[in-house]
Amino acid sequence: MQFPSITPPDQQAHREAVARHEQLTKPPGSLGRLEELGVWATACQGACPPHPFVRPQVVVFAGDHGIAAHGVSAYPSEVTQQMVGNFLSGGAAVNVLAAVAGASVRVVDVAVDCDPATDAGPPLVTRHKVRRGSGAIHLQDALTDAEVIQALDAGVTIADEEVDRGADLLIAGDMGIGNTTPAAVLVAALTGSEPVAVVGRGTGIDDPGWMRKTAAIRDALRRARPLVSDPLALMRTAGGADIAAMAGFLAQAAVRRTPVILDGVVVGAAAMLAEELAPGARQWWAAGHRSVEPAHTLALEHLELTPILDLGMRLGEGSGAVAALPLVQMAVRVLAEMATFADAGVAGPAGAPLPTG
Amino acid sequence: MQFPSITPPDQQAHREAVARHEQLTKPPGSLGRLEELGVWATACQGACPPHPFVRPQVVVFAGDHGIAAHGVSAYPSEVTQQMVGNFLSGGAAVNVLAAVAGASVRVVDVAVDCDPATDAGPPLVTRHKVRRGSGAIHLQDALTDAEVIQALDAGVTIADEEVDRGADLLIAGDMGIGNTTPAAVLVAALTGSEPVAVVGRGTGIDDPGWMRKTAAIRDALRRARPLVSDPLALMRTAGGADIAAMAGFLAQAAVRRTPVILDGVVVGAAAMLAEELAPGARQWWAAGHRSVEPAHTLALEHLELTPILDLGMRLGEGSGAVAALPLVQMAVRVLAEMATFADAGVAGPAGAPLPTG
Numbered sequence: 001m002q003f004p005s006i007t008p009p010d011q012q013a014h015r016e017a018v019a020r021h022e023q024l025t026k027p028p029g030s031l032g033r034l035e036e037l038g039v040w041a042t043a044c045q046g047a048c049p050p051h052p053f054v055r056p057q058v059v060v061f062a063g064d065h066g067i068a069a070h071g072v073s074a075y076p077s078e079v080t081q082q083m084v085g086n087f088l089s090g091g092a093a094v095n096v097l098a099a100v101a102g103a104s105v106r107v108v109d110v111a112v113d114c115d116p117a118t119d120a121g122p123p124l125v126t127r128h129k130v131r132r133g134s135g136a137i138h139l140q141d142a143l144t145d146a147e148v149i150q151a152l153d154a155g156v157t158i159a160d161e162e163v164d165r166g167a168d169l170l171i172a173g174d175m176g177i178g179n180t181t182p183a184a185v186l187v188a189a190l191t192g193s194e195p196v197a198v199v200g201r202g203t204g205i206d207d208p209g210w211m212r213k214t215a216a217i218r219d220a221l222r223r224a225r226p227l228v229s230d231p232l233a234l235m236r237t238a239g240g241a242d243i244a245a246m247a248g249f250l251a252q253a254a255v256r257r258t259p260v261i262l263d264g265v266v267v268g269a270a271a272m273l274a275e276e277l278a279p280g281a282r283q284w285w286a287a288g289h290r291s292v293e294p295a296h297t298l299a300l301e302h303l304e305l306t307p308i309l310d311l312g313m314r315l316g317e318g319s320g321a322v323a324a325l326p327l328v329q330m331a332v333r334v335l336a337e338m339a340t341f342a343d344a345g346v347a348g349p350a351g352a353p354l355p356t357g
Numbered sequence: 358m359q360f361p362s363i364t365p366p367d368q369q370a371h372r373e374a375v376a377r378h379e380q381l382t383k384p385p386g387s388l389g390r391l392e393e394l395g396v397w398a399t400a401c402q403g404a405c406p407p408h409p410f411v412r413p414q415v416v417v418f419a420g421d422h423g424i425a426a427h428g429v430s431a432y433p434s435e436v437t438q439q440m441v442g443n444f445l446s447g448g449a450a451v452n453v454l455a456a457v458a459g460a461s462v463r464v465v466d467v468a469v470d471c472d473p474a475t476d477a478g479p480p481l482v483t484r485h486k487v488r489r490g491s492g493a494i495h496l497q498d499a500l501t502d503a504e505v506i507q508a509l510d511a512g513v514t515i516a517d518e519e520v521d522r523g524a525d526l527l528i529a530g531d532m533g534i535g536n537t538t539p540a541a542v543l544v545a546a547l548t549g550s551e552p553v554a555v556v557g558r559g560t561g562i563d564d565p566g567w568m569r570k571t572a573a574i575r576d577a578l579r580r581a582r583p584l585v586s587d588p589l590a591l592m593r594t595a596g597g598a599d600i601a602a603m604a605g606f607l608a609q610a611a612v613r614r615t616p617v618i619l620d621g622v623v624v625g626a627a628a629m630l631a632e633e634l635a636p637g638a639r640q641w642w643a644a645g646h647r648s649v650e651p652a653h654t655l656a657l658e659h660l661e662l663t664p665i666l667d668l669g670m671r672l673g674e675g676s677g678a679v680a681a682l683p684l685v686q687m688a689v690r691v692l693a694e695m696a697t698f699a700d701a702g703v704a705g706p707a708g709a710p711l712p713t714g
Contacts, residue, residue, distance in 0.1 A: 029671075
């Protein structure tokens with residue numbers, strides 16, 4: 001799997017957006033992070049002033065994990081498949097948030113543990129399916145080498161499909177009972193962290209569950225740690241088909257020069273892998289939020305991304321990224337629509353009188 | 358000036374919203390702050406499930422401050438009037454953010470230093486005008502006793518006008534060159550803080566300006582400190598007509614059982630006064646953001662409100678509150694629109710299998 005080398009967002013548009021901010025009717029820098037986000041989005045679009053994003057697209061990557069049968073989650077694996085149905089009928093949190101934010105939601109079954117013959121959804125959901133669940137990573141590999149490539153390819157293809165259909169901003173979301181365990185292992189491996197530094201409560205496990213999860217992370221990490229310089233081997237050993245597909249999706253978004261808002265810890269782990277596979281891809285990403293999962297903070301630091309929101313969220317599905325989308329739209333529209341000092345006949349700071357007091 | 362006693366948001370609706378969150382297809386608590394905000398909004402609306410806010414209204418209170426002629430701001434006072442025109446033509450930051458968030462913006466000239474005969478705007482803007490600028494508070498009172506009452510009444514009347522026109526969520530914004538100086542003095546007086554603990558860069562003053570501003574805060578605070586138990590006297594001595602009007606507006610919103618999203622330091626100072634005048638009003642307010650002005654953090658701590666956003670903003674105009682509005686709408690719509698476990702046929706955490714690993 002070889003990604004083309006990533007070119008950065010447009011530096012000329014970046015400079016023009018910085019200069020334009022100085023002309024808008026507000027004190028320079030007074031919109032804080034919104035100014036930085038607007039500059040980033042302008043650079044990604046490649047022209048200043050930027051335009052509002054017209055087709056933000058969320059793709060939820062659903063997959064089960066063998067580890068879920070070993071007491072690391074508060075929920076049974078069946079919930080993954082049930083939630084795919086919930087996404088399709090519009091009842092999940094990300095559907096509601098996306099409706100407010102003006103984004104569309106697509107769900108893809110990458111590795112849900114259900115029978116394609118009897119439980120399959122529409123082709124848009126199932127056509128990229130790699131397998132039924134990924135291996136229990138504290139005991140065995142998550143995937144075969146061939147499945148890693150197949151999952152990455154699925155993510156690349158999905159990114160291409162969405163960009164070709166007109167998506168101008170992409171968000172990856174995760175759905176999979178047990179998926180914070182492989183995410184924590186991947187983050188621990190790539191940041192050189194210990195199990196206790198990455199383990200979190202996930203969907204809300206109790207103390208015995210937390211101990212089982214920490215032990216599972218420890219066992220999987222023992223197998224993954226030696227492979228830290230080989231992202232494909234890492235995905236095979238301690239990842240999952242959904243996570244590999246997200247990594248392909250995030251890397252391909254950068255190849256296609258399409259900005260991404262990142263979600264929480266599972267997407268964060270996939271993003272770290274994508275940055276390994278396609279160095280520089282992170283320039284095309286903004287961090288939507290900081291989740292309460294400890295591994296997410298490590299992932300954000302590793303990627304050198306500062307989250308927009310910090311609301312104690314820990315749901316996944318892309319929800320934290322979608323929650324940040326209106327702020328990204330505001331950031332873009334400020335550059336696109338605000339009056340300049342000249343337009344509005346407003347005196348700038350250079351016109352300040354000499355102090356008299 | 359006597360406000361009716363404030364009744365809290367509906368506790369039955371609050372309990373129902375908490376219970377409903379447990380039934381929605383997500384792990385309990387996994388939406389973090391969004392869950393709390395949804396519960397708060399439901400209690401304010403008085404019925405569960407809540408409905409999306411259909412007419413959020415921003416009111417920008419414009420007023421000049423005599424202190425601005427004494428070198429405490431990077432901008433000349435004329436900018437206040439010029440910006441009123443910019444709000445009316447839709448070119449200011451808050452106009453753009455409100456368009457994204459689905460809010461309307463009204464600007465009111467409470468104390469702009471312009472001639473009502475020649476420079477007046479439409480009646481909706483000018484009919485509540487109290488005076489041309491407020492006094493230079495390091496040297497003299499900001500207002501007379503009668504003007505304090507007139508300004509508070511203006512704020513009350515504006516809140517009533519907006520609620521009567523159908524507004525179901527209110528946001529106060531500030532516009533006034535020099536207004537962070539009285540705001541800092543008021544916060545210092547009400548929290549027992551020193552000038553260096555409350556002084557900020559405002560629109561972006563340089564180091565000599567910062568020193569002048571700190572000295573002005575010190576001088577005004579010397580006059581204001583003895584009056585800390587008398588909010589009307591505090592407004593007269595160290596406030597301003599715009600700030601007093603905002604205090605009346607925020608208190609009256611609570612009287613009218615209409616929720617408010619608070620903005621930055623100037624609104625924060627007005628909110629502290631409103632809470633003094635109408636104890637319990639703060640239960641009707643959410644803090645939209647934390648500005649970089651140090652006095653704002655003190656005000657939020659005093660009001661025991663946790664900001665939704667922390668984006669390094671320092672513009673005023675209501676911009677930080679409007680930036681948070683989509684998150685409040687998301688919080689409400691989650692409760693209104695998400696599927697329950699029963700609706701969606703999704704297994705809850707009680708259905709988790711016994712751990713086998």
